[in-house]
Amino acid sequence: MMLMNNNFDDKNQRDFDLNTERLVQAIDKVRANNSLPPTISQLSKLTGMHRNAISKRAWPSLKLKEIKTERIRKAETSPQPAKQLDPVKVLEDKLENAKRELVYWFNKNLDNEKQIKQLEQNLHRMTDARSYYENTLKQERIKTSELTTQISILKELL
The missing domain is CATH 1.10.10 (Arc Repressor Mutant, subunit A)
Structure with missing residues (x-):
């Protein structure tokens, strides 16, 4: 072992x-x-x-x-060597960054426009629904008033 x-x-x-x-x-x-x-x-x-x-x-x-x-x-x-920057390259980099930022903000704007349209549609639907329910309430109040009047008349007859 x-x-x-x-x-x-x-x-x-x-x-x-x-x-x-x-x-x-x-x-x-x-x-x-x-x-x-x-x-x-x-x-x-x-x-x-x-x-x-x-x-x-x-x-x-x-x-x-x-x-x-x-x-x-x-x-x-160690001393860092001074880098020689190519002015054309620097400007090209800035242009590329500006392009990316432009695309970003353009897409952000499109998203916001879509959202605004959706919110406007929702507002329109809510406004229509509110008008419908206000009219329905008005009609029900009129019916209730008529029924209350009829009940009063029936009570007097009894």
Whole structure:
């Protein structure tokens, strides 16, 4: 029984060592390539390990934090080159933004016009319904008045 347990321990240790080596290589790749984000998700993609398995080990997170601080420090210390802006490109970008905004407001206007038409239709229907019910009420009051008069006459006859 002891022999079987030992085999599992050996296999687990080999897997652990292999995953450690994968993590070291992935961290080196992230450190060397600024386009790779220093995140556990990125390490997960590079190693094929689950994020939780990486997170359970404390040292990868520490290494990632070091990489982040290194990148921030480099960005702060390196002078930013003055970009030469092409005036035509700037104007084209502004024109494109203006076109998008125009389309947005045009569509917004169409939506508002549809909504206004719908509200006007609803108002017209409500006005018609109100007139109908006012006339019906007036007729019912007249009938009630006539019936009350007839009841009074019948009471006098009795």
